[in-house]
Amino acid sequence: MSLRWQAALLDPLMAGGWAVVHCRQQFLLDGNGALFPRDWLKRLDLPLLSEQGLGHFDGEPVFLFELDFPADVPGARWQGLRQFMQEDDRDLFRLLGYATQIGTWVSQHRFCGSCGSPMQARAGERAMYCPACGVQHYPRLSPSMIVLVTRGDELLLARSPRFAPGVYSTLAGYVEPGESVEQCVAREVREEVGVAIHAPQYIASQGWPFPHSLMLGFHAEYAGGDIVLQPEEIEDARWFAIDNLPALPARQSIARYLIELYLSRRLGHPEPVLPG
Ligand SMILES: NC(=O)C1=CN([C@@H]2O[C@H](COP(=O)(O)OP(=O)(O)OC[C@H]3O[C@@H](n4cnc5c(N)ncnc54)[C@H](O)[C@@H]3O)[C@@H](O)[C@H]2O)C=CC1
Numbered sequence: 001m002s003l004r005w006q007a008a009l010l011d012p013l014m015a016g017g018w019a020v021v022h023c024r025q026q027f028l029l030d031g032n033g034a035l036f037p038r039d040w041l042k043r044l045d046l047p048l049l050s051e052q053g054l055g056h057f058d059g060e061p062v063f064l065f066e067l068d069f070p071a072d073v074p075g076a077r078w079q080g081l082r083q084f085m086q087e088d089d090r091d092l093f094r095l096l097g098y099a100t101q102i103g104t105w106v107s108q109h110r111f112c113g114s115c116g117s118p119m120q121a122r123a124g125e126r127a128m129y130c131p132a133c134g135v136q137h138y139p140r141l142s143p144s145m146i147v148l149v150t151r152g153d154e155l156l157l158a159r160s161p162r163f164a165p166g167v168y169s170t171l172a173g174y175v176e177p178g179e180s181v182e183q184c185v186a187r188e189v190r191e192e193v194g195v196a197i198h199a200p201q202y203i204a205s206q207g208w209p210f211p212h213s214l215m216l217g218f219h220a221e222y223a224g225g226d227i228v229l230q231p232e233e234i235e236d237a238r239w240f241a242i243d244n245l246p247a248l249p250a251r252q253s254i255a256r257y258l259i260e261l262y263l264s265r266r267l268g269h270p271e272p273v274l275p276g
């Protein structure tokens with residue numbers, strides 16, 4: 001993993017440094033990029049909900065300004081996190097992915113869910129704390145499985161109504177309380193497309209900030225059953241021949257990686273690299 005971006009706890013009382021400005025999965029951007037001189041931002045009258053120290057980018061301290069609403073700043077515009085993902089700078093995307101998760105978590109934990117008192121950021125760790133009743137919350141992470149199901153030279157790919165036209169992907173879903181990831185894989189495949197699989201094999205993982213998933217990637221061999229779609233989530237699912245694949249998900253996704261890894265092993269090509 002590259003060292004340009006490193007998360008760290010920084011004290012907001014320190015002066016100087018850089019800052020990113022976030023609101024609802026969007027970041028402020030100008031001709032110099034998404035990092036702004038922090039002291040300059042402080043002189044603007046921004047609707048600040050919280051300021052958080054994030055870590056270091058190219059060795060420089062970086063802070064987060066989490067806003068209540070996407071305010072207008074002259075000479076700057078707002079850009080969504082997905083757009084940053086599609087651009088070339090992986091380290092900047094990792095910084096912004098972290099920032100969006102911390103900012104969303106902080107803004108959604110301003111009040112204690114147990115007693116309703118205002119929460120405080122805790123010194124020395126990334127946690128929100130209720131001084132009245134002692135409840136403590138850490139950044140939200142949702143374990144999710146993602147699986148490529150195959151049958152020899154055929155790949156089972158599906159599309160959700162949310163996807164871009166023509167794009168098909170691997171199956172994914174959130175882990176439920178009390179189940180193992182392997183049980184989740186079998187359940188989601190059964191629920192979404194109605195087929196049974198053999199024991200899934202773990203491949204790799206990816207942090208996915210849309211909005212706070214930890215993707216655990218698997219491969220599974222088909223074991224039986226015909227495709228039956230889960231109508232609320234799956235618009236279409238099919239077996240695609242290895243040499244006749246549809247449009248695939250973004251290069252930066254583990255979905256794409258799982259597909260390309262299978263193709264490379266099947267066809268004897270060099271293996272792809274999982275984007276960090
Ligand atoms: N990096 C990648 O390659 C990919 C990542 N993903 C991510 O995987 C995750 C799960 O995929 P989906 O098919 O959307 O999940 P899913 O199949 O479990 O269904 C989504 C539904 O689950 C419910 N839900 C939302 N948040 C939840 C949570 N934290 N725990 C339990 N249930 C929840 C909602 O009703 C939502 O409509 C999403 O974050 C998605 O962005 C999905 C495909 C590719």
Ligand SMILES: [Mg+2]
Nearest residue numbers: 171172173233
């Ligand atoms: Mg799903």
Ligand SMILES: [Zn+2]
Nearest residue numbers: 112115130133
């Ligand atoms: Zn409380």
